[in-house]
Amino acid sequence: MGNRKTMPAAFIKIKGHQCHLKKAILGMVFSLCSKYKIRKGNGRAESHFCSAITVYIMCGIIGYTGNSCASPKITKGLSVLEYRGYDSVGIAAANENEISIIKCKGRITSLEEKLSDSLLQESHTAIGHTRWATHGGPSDTNAHPHRVGDVVLVHNGIIENYMEIKKELTESGVKFSSETDTEVAAAWINRCYCNLKDPIPAIREACSRFTGSYAFAIMFENLKGEIYAIRRGSPLILAEGKDGYYLASDITALLPFTPKYHILDENSIACLKSNEIKIFSDSKDACIPEWKITSITPEAAQKGGFSHFMLKEIHEQPEAILKSVSPRIINGLPDFSGDGIHGDFWKKIKNIQIVACGSATHAGLAGGYFLEKLAKIPTSSYIASEYRYTPPIATDGTLVILISQSGETADTLAALRYAKAHNIPTLAIVNAVETTIAREADYKIYTYAGPEIAVATTKGYCTQVSVLYMIAVAIAHQKGDISDQTAKELVENISQGAPKAISHILSQRNILTEIAKKLYRHEHVFYIGRGIDFHICAEASLKLKEISYIHSEAYAAGELKHGTISLIENDTPVIAIVTENRLYEKTESNLREVKSRGADVILICRDDISSDNHSTDSVLTIPSTSDVASVFAAIAAVQIIAFDAALLRNCDIDRPRNLAKSVTVE
Ligand code: G6P
Numbered sequence: 001m002g003n004r005k006t007m008p009a010a011f012i013k014i015k016g017h018q019c020h021l022k023k024a025i026l027g028m029v030f031s032l033c034s035k036y037k038i039r040k041g042n043g044r045a046e047s048h049f050c051s052a053i054t055v056y057i058m059c060g061i062i063g064y065t066g067n068s069c070a071s072p073k074i075t076k077g078l079s080v081l082e083y084r085g086y087d088s089v090g091i092a093a094a095n096e097n098e099i100s101i102i103k104c105k106g107r108i109t110s111l112e113e114k115l116s117d118s119l120l121q122e123s124h125t126a127i128g129h130t131r132w133a134t135h136g137g138p139s140d141t142n143a144h145p146h147r148v149g150d151v152v153l154v155h156n157g158i159i160e161n162y163m164e165i166k167k168e169l170t171e172s173g174v175k176f177s178s179e180t181d182t183e184v185a186a187a188w189i190n191r192c193y194c195n196l197k198d199p200i201p202a203i204r205e206a207c208s209r210f211t212g213s214y215a216f217a218i219m220f221e222n223l224k225g226e227i228y229a230i231r232r233g234s235p236l237i238l239a240e241g242k243d244g245y246y247l248a249s250d251i252t253a254l255l256p257f258t259p260k261y262h263i264l265d266e267n268s269i270a271c272l273k274s275n276e277i278k279i280f281s282d283s284k285d286a287c288i289p290e291w292k293i294t295s296i297t298p299e300a301a302q303k304g305g306f307s308h309f310m311l312k313e314i315h316e317q318p319e320a321i322l323k324s325v326s327p328r329i330i331n332g333l334p335d336f337s338g339d340g341i342h343g344d345f346w347k348k349i350k351n352i353q354i355v356a357c358g359s360a361t362h363a364g365l366a367g368g369y370f371l372e373k374l375a376k377i378p379t380s381s382y383i384a385s386e387y388r389y390t391p392p393i394a395t396d397g398t399l400v401i402l403i404s405q406s407g408e409t410a411d412t413l414a415a416l417r418y419a420k421a422h423n424i425p426t427l428a429i430v431n432a433v434e435t436t437i438a439r440e441a442d443y444k445i446y447t448y449a450g451p452e453i454a455v456a457t458t459k460g461y462c463t464q465v466s467v468l469y470m471i472a473v474a475i476a477h478q479k480g481d482i483s484d485q486t487a488k489e490l491v492e493n494i495s496q497g498a499p500k501a502i503s504h505i506l507s508q509r510n511i512l513t514e515i516a517k518k519l520y521r522h523e524h525v526f527y528i529g530r531g532i533d534f535h536i537c538a539e540a541s542l543k544l545k546e547i548s549y550i551h552s553e554a555y556a557a558g559e560l561k562h563g564t565i566s567l568i569e570n571d572t573p574v575i576a577i578v579t580e581n582r583l584y585e586k587t588e589s590n591l592r593e594v595k596s597r598g599a600d601v602i603l604i605c606r607d608d609i610s611s612d613n614h615s616t617d618s619v620l621t622i623p624s625t626s627d628v629a630s631v632f633a634a635i636a637a638v639q640i641i642a643f644d645a646a647l648l649r650n651c652d653i654d655r656p657r658n659l660a661k662s663v664t665v666e
Contacts, residue, residue: 059086059144059156060130061236062253063217063227066244066274070126071115073246077253078108078128080301083309083453083654083661086130088143091115092152093123094224099152103129103143124244124274125225127217129154132660135162136179146183148174149190150221155182156249157234160212185210189218199228200280203269207232213410215249229270235408235435238262238270238277238289245272250662251432252451255298262289263434292434301451309654310454310547314639315506317462318499321632323448324463325470325495332488334474339445341427346471346478350397351378353424354468355387355415357663359461360403362539366631367401367468369532374482374490375475384411387418394424401468402428405452405460406662407435416440429467431460445471454654455661456547458639461539462502462632469494469628490628497629502636504623511620512637515602516644518618519573525550526564526594527638528557529577530587532631536577540638547656548646557590570598577638578605579622579630591615604637606630 060081064073074091089111090103100123102114108130115121129144135158136142144154159165162181169187170176176183188209193202199220207214213233219226229236229247239246241258247270248254251261264270268281270289278286306312328336336342352371354364361383368379382390384402394400400419404412407430416437419426428441431449438444447463470491477487505512519525525544527537534556541554555564557576568574574594578584584605592615595601603616606624622633646653 059132059154059249060253061127061154061156061215061217061247061249062129063127063154063229063247063272064244064257065125065225065227065272066241067124068243069121070123071121073257074126074128075108075112075115076256077246077248078111078130080253080256081130081248081250082108083455086132087138088131088133088140089129090131090143090145090154091120091126091128092145092147092154092219093120093126094219095120095123096224099147099219099221099224101145101147101152103145104140105138105143125219125227127152127154127219127227135181139178142178142180144180144182146178146180146186148183148187150193151186151190151218152221153182153186153189153216153218155185156215156236157213157232159185159210159214161210162212165209181212185214185216189216193220199223199226200269200271203228203230204282207267217247225274227272229264229272230267231264232266233410233413233436236264238264238272238279240277240289240291244274245277247272251294251296252301252453255294255296255301259293259296260291261294262291266436296451301453308454308643310456310458310643313452313454313459314636314643316450317459317632317636318502320447320449320459320463321466321499321502322495323450324466325491327448328445328467328470328474329491329495332491333484334470334477334487334491336445336471336474339443341443341445343474343478345443346475348397349377349399349475350395352380352399352401353387353392353394353419354379354381354401354403355384355412355419356381356403357384357409357411359457359539359542360405360409360412360464362535362542363461363464363468364401364403365535365538366465366532367403367472369535370469370472371475374472375479376481377472377475382415384409384415387411387415392419392424394419394422398424400424400426401471402426402437402441403430403464403468404428404435404437405431405447405449405457405464407432407437408662409437410663413437413440429464431463452661455656455659456543456642456653458543462635465632465635466494466498493626493628497626498632501623501625501629501633505633505636506640508620508637509640512640513644515575515618515620516641516648518600518602519544519550519641520548520645520648522571522573523551524567524572525552526560526568526572526574526599527552527554527577528560528574528587528590529554530557530583531580533557533577533579533583533587533634536579536631536634536638537575539635540575540577540642543639543642544645546659547642547653548649548651549657550645550649557587560590561593565593565597568594568597568599572599573602574599575602575604575638575641577634578603578609579634580627581606581609584609588615604634 062077159181189206192206215231215234215236427443430438529537537554541552607621608624
């Protein structure tokens with residue numbers, strides 16, 4: 001046992017007994033609160049629960065045609081896409097006589113076993129797919145590829161009007177073997193192909209009937225050696241290698257083969273052959289892709305000695321923050337001119353609406369706090385799937401900031417399109433370059449965090465917060481609210497202080513593991529905080545529940561007593577985050593309230609806070625070099641606590657159940 005005033009990051013007291021909250025009470029809350037909405041306006045925050053959001057999943061596509069054997073490339077590409085999560089897998093490969101399909105529920109290893117004694121191995125043209133069930137449960141039959149008549153295809157996205165098309169086809173005698181919208185799409189494309197006999201007009205005609213989102217890789221029985229591709233709303237990337245042409249839904253699947261890529265435009269159709277590739281758009285003659293070279297190395301998408309991608313990405317955060325922030329510093333001051341955003345742009349902003357999903361929403365809430373505190377700009381944060389229905393009120397001087405790690409999240413994209421349709425200026429903060437959200441927004445700022453593979457975001461979130469902080473400093477400086485000197489200090493706090501504070505916390509892993517040990521057998525945990533710490537609590541709580549499956553709630557510390565305190569029982573873990581010393585006393589009172597009801601109280605606070613320890617069982621102290629550095633230290637701490645709790649519970653940390661890295665349907 002130590003005194004935390006003399007021991008930085010000391011861990012004071014750990015109690016042995018643990019007990020569970022009553023499932024009957026919290027089960028109800030759990031079902032209601034998997035996500036919640038917080039809307040801030042002019043500094044006042046309100047929060048309420050909304051019904052659980054259905055999580056749809058983005059599947060994975062890879063295709064190859066060329067001089068080499070296709071199936072090892074397809075299985076390699078599919079294993080790179082594994083991180084997105086999937087429940088079935090399949091491949092279609094063309095040989096001299098026919099296109100053969102092997103598919104199964106389960107893992108890629110099961111597919112490889114089936115492939116090992118198959119002629120498919122020798123094929124030079126193939127498409128593959130990892131599926132996360134949406135329409136129709138996980139099964140061999142529902143797995144992709146699907147074949148109807150001459151058409152064999154794989155699909156990402158959802159055809160929303162598939163029932164009406166299916167009815168029409170069924171009435172004309174078409175039989176379906178699966179429950180999927182994808183098989184209906186295959187049947188419809190087949191019907192158009194039978195009528196038109198030409199793949200390009202057939203695909204175009206068929207897709208004009210579909211509503212929803214799709215990326216298709218399509219093969220035709222009588223066009224062996226060729227793969228056709230089209231997309232709307234779901235990503236699809238073409239690539240040129242030394243031995244042929246590729247396509248994939250995610251650039252990471254292409255990295256083992258080639259750095260040369262081209263993002264297929266929406267509604268253009270690509271035709272890949274072993275020795276040529278062409279793109280057919282509505283308006284132009286066929287053209288060849290303009291290739292770009294990605295700077296992402298294959299190693300960046302590997303674990304690099306860490307046990308998990310998530311752990312690697314947590315440790316990459318100090319460097320990632322530097323990469324996000326340093327291109328926006330000139331002479332020590334914030335400067336976004338490299339992003340095409342000049343000083344005058346910031347001066348015109350009167351209010352900001354931040355729109356995002358999941359952790360990016362939490363980054364927006366934290367960023368909104370900085371924008372109001374430093375730049376005095378009224379900022380509202382919205383969950384993207386709700387934005388269009390609120391409806392948002394824009395005035396002259398409104399800026400909509402969309403935040404997305406993947407740049408492809410369907411709800412965020414829909415919100416972006418809504419804002420653009422209403423002539424509201426849009427700025428996207430995106431990690432994955434040249435993705436749809438980045439390309440469609442009026443302005444974009446890349447976070448440059450590098451590929452994020454773990455489903456639970458860490459460095460993506462962290463860099464989003466750091467960019468928003470830089471924007472807040474830029475606006476405050478441009479408006480003349482802060483001097484050059486203050487702006488420089490604030491910039492240094494993020495560019496130097498935050499990475500150092502994170503590194504310091506990561507060196508205290510053993511202490512963080514002790515906290516995780518206190519949590520991992522519990523079913524319910526509470527995070528509480530005030531001000532910016534409440535927003536960090538929201539992310540801390542999400543991180544814990546998404547990877548460890550421990551039910552967790554984030555509460556404004558002062559709000560707990562208005563109802564939720566009834567859920568506190570003997571030994572319920574309550575973790576308080578206090579990175580703002582001015583709020584310590586108030587939060588301390590709330591800790592006393594829960595302590596007196598038996599809670600096991602864990603406090604994460606700055607090392608310059610002095611208090612008695614009566615209300616806490618354990619304390620983790622974080623560096624107090626600056627407010628913002630403390631915030632980032634707390635973020636890293638809660639990420640590791642979530643990681644270690646999930647590890648202790650033997651969870652599949654990089655691929656949590658039911659979740660997807662990128663959700664490309666609404
Ligand atoms: C999914 C992921 C979350 C992520 C959210 C938004 O739900 O599981 O981790 O925060 O999408 O993703 P984006 O790519 O738009 O930041």
